[in-house]
Amino acid sequence: MAVPCQVSEAHDATELRRVPGRDQVDADWLLGLLEARPLPAGAVAMGITALDLAIPIFTFVFGRARELGHAALVSAARLAPEFYGLAPNAALTLHRAVIEVVHELGHVGGLRHCAMRPA
């Protein structure tokens, strides 16, 4: 099934809100920016960033979304092997990003986490 997509302009990285005391972007703040963008009825804003994301109660997050919301956010920063000192692997990073996008879109569709996967 084909899904129509539209690529929008990136947010100005000089205005990012950081989690206090950390060099990580506040994921909930960035998700809020996505949610504030006007969208056609039934559309979902899917934000993808190379920035490392976190929220105050977690040391990092791979992504964020609200159940039954209309926006989701994914960070590719920790999906890349080189983040952990390993050799770059673009195919693996892309594979992980697709999994994370589907995960976050599941939340937008109303799904919660199962007991096997925290956060």
Ligand SMILES: [Zn+2]
């Ligand atoms: Zn989740």
